[in-house]
Amino acid sequence: MASRSDTPTPEGPRARATRLRRETILDAALELFGEVGFRAASLREIAARAEISHPGVIYHFATKEELLLAVLERRDADVSERFHLESSDGVTVLRNFVALADVNAHNRLVVELYVTVSAEATDPSHPAHDYFVDRYTRVVTSARTALADLQGRGLLVDPDLDLDLAARELVAVIDGLQLQWLLHPGQVRLADGVRAHLRRIATIDV
Amino acid sequence: MASRSDTPTPEGPRARATRLRRETILDAALELFGEVGFRAASLREIAARAEISHPGVIYHFATKEELLLAVLERRDADVSERFHLESSDGVTVLRNFVALADVNAHNRLVVELYVTVSAEATDPSHPAHDYFVDRYTRVVTSARTALADLQGRGLLVDPDLDLDLAARELVAVIDGLQLQWLLHPGQVRLADGVRAHLRRIATIDV
DNA sequence: CCTACCGATCGGTAGG
DNA sequence: CCTACCGATCGGTAGG
Incomplete structure (x- = not known):
């Protein structure tokens, strides 16, 4: 069962680093998908903007498609919260x-x-x-x-x-x-x- | 000076074939640019839909960019006419x-x-x-x-x-x-x- | 999470 | 307007 949101499981330094890295990748992906669209965007350019290798991006998001959906879902969560x-x-x-x-x-x-x-x-x-x-x-x-x-x-x-x-x-x-x-x-x-x-x-x- | 539009220069069979071929390419390009956008569209796929080789497309429209502008301009001419x-x-x-x-x-x-x-x-x-x-x-x-x-x-x-x-x-x-x-x-x-x-x-x- | 690599595909050119 | 080709770039994988 997931921990209650008012008493979250303490986040270790490793988990925190992973979360921040994923946020950085999502930021870079949002930017490039917006500039040139999904199909014309390359994982290498997103990776470069996130200062990581392109297989590094794939380590966090298995496919380019999964990355796009993660960008959209993060934004949805943000909007429905505010x-x-x-x-x-x-x-x-x-x-x-x-x-x-x-x-x-x-x-x-x-x-x-x-x-x-x-x-x-x-x-x-x-x-x-x-x-x-x-x-x-x-x-x-x-x-x-x-x-x-x-x-x-x-x-x-x-x-x-x-x-x-x-x-x-x-x-x-x-x-x-x-x-x-x-x-x-x-x-x-x-x-x-x-x-x-x-x-x-x-x-x-x- | 261009010929008057009500008395056009007679179009030879060669010029007519070229014009029709260009129209076919523009039709195929309009379709694919609409489906996947300009950046993700490939000249090879446009060429295949027009039943021509991809250098054949380039013979008629020097670059992919020129092809896009030709598609838009043809459409503009059509709309402003009607x-x-x-x-x-x-x-x-x-x-x-x-x-x-x-x-x-x-x-x-x-x-x-x-x-x-x-x-x-x-x-x-x-x-x-x-x-x-x-x-x-x-x-x-x-x-x-x-x-x-x-x-x-x-x-x-x-x-x-x-x-x-x-x-x-x-x-x-x-x-x-x-x-x-x-x-x-x-x-x-x-x-x-x-x-x-x-x-x-x-x-x-x- | 990196380097090295894979096969596929790209826009455009050369030469005919 | 074709075939053959060029160098560049693509998403994803292997192996560590």
Whole structure:
């Protein structure tokens, strides 16, 4: 059985060194996957950035594919820890969408990773294809549930709003603005764009 | 001087064969660039799909980079021939955005190409980086000009709409929905999403 | 976690 | 527009 998170097993110096090394590799991989995508990224370049040999990377992550999934899962864990996109209060969820856009606007590497790899993963043979199909199902469902909550509370500008369409539009605005933000840095206001979109749909403060 | 387009120089059988061969190569390249991106696409695989040797591809397009730009330019020429995104009538321009989304919804290969390569090209070292930076400047400007026209004619829901933000949002909705459409085919209504977005902004029929 | 290595594949060139 | 070839680079393995 795993140790409780409030009384973790003490981490020895060896385990700590391994964990830090893995973090360094994940940092380098996130960076390169974002720059050139998964397929064009080489383990040797990731290894060089992590200051390790390329079989050293494979010692920690058995395959390049496993490394990509580890990068994505680490990021997911980080986001679900800091944001609550599963709350039952729709207003909270929508505010968290804006807050997440705001955080992303200060983390170009993460935005590059998601924009580049999600696009690459539209191909069914891509190793992260299933991951992104599931991810978008979850995110769109979360947006739809939030909007339905607002609809029930009379907080929508148009009470007959097409919730499926609107949920996908909200997610689309976030993704599309991120792409433009990468192409035209300094000219795109990520969080403002999402906020403006939400204000047009709901009579809430975001 | 080039021959007038209404009285073209007669095309000999040799020139015709060359043109058709180039079209075949461009078709194969569009397909593979869309599937795996520019960097991961190989000239050998493109050549195989065009049923030619890979030096044969290079005979027609000197480098892989030149081939990518030729694919994008052919597509641009096709779109600017069939749609008028530079009209001075804002309503026409916005209707053409919807019509273009509708056409794209029947051409998965083209959507894959733009979603995948535009994301990949956010990297400044990508051969199509400048192309996409310019392209988005043009498209966003076109949307902004159209919205400004509507504003002047009192056709906006919110007369104080932030035009820069709204123009980028419109383009973002189109791009974001295309990504979702590739990930969740059959569940995303591309043209409907763009139409719904426009109806929320302007009091026009689209 | 390193060095040395494997077979496969890459973009592009030479020569015809 | 083909065949044959070049040097470079790839993901992953063997052995320590």
